[in-house]
Amino acid sequence: MPASPPAEKTTFRDVKAEILHRITEGPWGPGSLLPGEVELAEEFGCSRTTVNRAMRELSELGLIDRRRKAGTRVRKAPLRQARFGIPLVREEIEATGESYRYTLIARRLIEAPDWVAERMKLGPSGLVLHVLCLHSANGRPYQLEDRWINANALPQVQDEGFEAIGPNEWLVTTVPFSDVEISFQAVAAEGAVVQHLDHRPGEPVFCVERTTWWQGAAMTFVALSFRPGHRMTTRY
Amino acid sequence: MPASPPAEKTTFRDVKAEILHRITEGPWGPGSLLPGEVELAEEFGCSRTTVNRAMRELSELGLIDRRRKAGTRVRKAPLRQARFGIPLVREEIEATGESYRYTLIARRLIEAPDWVAERMKLGPSGLVLHVLCLHSANGRPYQLEDRWINANALPQVQDEGFEAIGPNEWLVTTVPFSDVEISFQAVAAEGAVVQHLDHRPGEPVFCVERTTWWQGAAMTFVALSFRPGHRMTTRY
DNA sequence: CAGTGGTCTAGACCACAAC
């Protein structure tokens, strides 16, 4: 006689997919109340733990709203959130099949200018290493990196010439961080951006700024300017 | 005699925090191999399940790399990823304490122009509802919404005048979606953006484009242009 | 092949919040 088929267990992925299905195409429209975990566990023939994990993940995705005693409801307006990967420039470029090149433009150890000191919340005598460098794709300018590194907190940075590798790559493998603030904006091209990035003065530039903190102190602040026409894209 | 203290159980949060601590400030530097789940469970006096959840979440955060048989390692270059919330404009504005106002500028039912048809992958005779509207904060223009809605897939949209509420709010409570593509860029101000958003021609504009799909068809495409100086910021 | 993570289970207790 044939052995009974493996009788696959219901996985939390199965449950998650089925609930998702019922939400997007089935009977559970926006605002509706879902059955409790126990009930669903019975229906799906699995343990409550499994249902719980499925629903927890849907909750993290922002599709449902869970409250003790009140139960689980489908969100009326799904929490819209997008995740962006922030790759190393080198990887971003090489991923498209283009060749990557790094060029150091300037490197100075100085007192932080006021605006930088403010951004990084440096006290007086804020010694910083300022590095300006260019990342190119197939020989054409791709991204200009305007980097400021806290030289008091990271004295070893003074031994780095950054002739061959960018501060970006040095930092990620050397400096821990606990907190990152990142912002996107559109600015008008000027100065170094015009000079090194094939921009005409006043032309729109997509710009990313990032401050990295560790133990309450800013380790580094960077302004990244991209070549004309750059887009940052994601799907979810 | 005093009852013995509650003898708090170790939670997965405790474990997560402790591991995080050892990674960022302790002995587990980038690249190092962490103890196995069983070993950690013994050390922390909890079940393997608890350790597993803690490590799974750290893995989702991109801080550690887990592989069967190989064990768990601290990532050399932490996966950089940023999460951006995509709020309704109304909420974004009201959250800052400013007053919100909606203004309909234009509404036309037309054949999709080529560039829109391409974006939304519409076939021939792609009927779309085009809505242009403005979101203001404290009476000043804040965001211009250039919206295209698939009128074949969503015939009921033709009954909506959009005089009082924006297509944005109508859509989120009406149309399900399975897939979203979003992109950010810097563009030069022109046309309606200049006319309605206090931009001078050629001035940089921060622009978000979003296409929303359901069951393989594009439901809507929108281009959002922000007032001068707008920043999109997040922390993680 | 054997070690490590991935997941399921059945049961339990608890915290919160709606009633």
Place this chain on the structure above:
DNA sequence: TTGTGGTCTAGACCACTGG
């Protein structure tokens, strides 16, 4: 007060993959 989700446990089997 009581129902619902949040979490822990101890044990089990399995899947992947490195050596």
